[in-house]
Amino acid sequence: MNGAGNDFILLDNRTGKIRLAREQVVRLCDRHRGIGADGVLILVPCRSGKADWAWDFYNSDGSTGEMCGNGARCFARFVQKTVGLKNDFTFETEAGVITASFQDERITVNLTKPKDLRLNEQVKLSTGAETIHSLNTGVPHAVLYVPDADKAMVQSLGPEIRRHAHFGPRGTNVNFVQVLGPNHIRVRTFERGVEGETLACGTGVSAAAMISARVHKFSSPVNVQVQGGDTLAVSFKAEGGEFDEVRLSGPADFVFEGRIEI
Numbered sequence: 001m002n003g004a005g006n007d008f009i010l011l012d013n014r015t016g017k018i019r020l021a022r023e024q025v026v027r028l029c030d031r032h033r034g035i036g037a038d039g040v041l042i043l044v045p046c047r048s049g050k051a052d053w054a055w056d057f058y059n060s061d062g063s064t065g066e067m068c069g070n071g072a073r074c075f076a077r078f079v080q081k082t083v084g085l086k087n088d089f090t091f092e093t094e095a096g097v098i099t100a101s102f103q104d105e106r107i108t109v110n111l112t113k114p115k116d117l118r119l120n121e122q123v124k125l126s127t128g129a130e131t132i133h134s135l136n137t138g139v140p141h142a143v144l145y146v147p148d149a150d151k152a153m154v155q156s157l158g159p160e161i162r163r164h165a166h167f168g169p170r171g172t173n174v175n176f177v178q179v180l181g182p183n184h185i186r187v188r189t190f191e192r193g194v195e196g197e198t199l200a201c202g203t204g205v206s207a208a209a210m211i212s213a214r215v216h217k218f219s220s221p222v223n224v225q226v227q228g229g230d231t232l233a234v235s236f237k238a239e240g241g242e243f244d245e246v247r248l249s250g251p252a253d254f255v256f257e258g259r260i261e262i
Helices: 022-029 069-084 154-162 202-215
Strands: 006-012 039-045 053-059 089-093 096-103 106-110 115-125 128-136 140-145 173-181 184-191 196-198 222-226 231-239 242-251
Touching: 006 069, 022 039, 039 069, 053 069, 069 089, 069 096, 069 106, 069 202, 069 242, 115 154, 115 202, 128 202, 140 202, 154 173, 154 184, 154 196, 173 202, 184 202, 202 222, 202 231, 202 242
Parallel strands: 006 039, 053 089, 140 173, 184 222
Antiparallel strands: 039 053, 089 096, 096 106, 106 242, 115 128, 128 140, 173 184, 184 196, 222 231, 231 242
């Protein structure tokens, strides 16, 4: 499946028979020797009883991931089809419980309450000091504004910022943001765990939208154009310098179904 170009392998493991080693996840996500994906999402029963379902989520490098906005929309559509659901439902992630709702072809998922907002920090890079903002929307995100997203140094500055000591010890995702107009931005994202640019990042565009609300006085909702060409919508409630009730809306499409030996 793909959500705005961010692609995932989805597996039904309600029976508990599937056990994937890190090396198997890496092979499945390999675009030359496997299926190819930015991550693997596995449907499992909710172990805590706090939600209807749960996922096991792995990045393409085999590491576990706390949250993924585009992945959450794909997972919601997958559960809807696999389980035969028609109404809204909840599922548990490492970042918290997510609610999924459906409006024709678009899917909306809530994100957990953002935290650790930091604005206008000066970070020394190989190109000099850069003003970087950051926010955790389930996973940590750094945001820096650029005049032209097409010319952003995603491939060089992305990995440098991702591993910078300022964002240690686990590092951060990195978003290069161009303001297109009122409540309208374009975002390119270097993703931690994928270790490269993806065509979209749901938690990243959400972080960029909320930081834009503070830095550029945007209001909810914010439209975000991603590298894959799709436009996602981020809505939120802003009160007292904090954000809550964050919702991400966009597509989630099936690409193909099949079997592979692991």
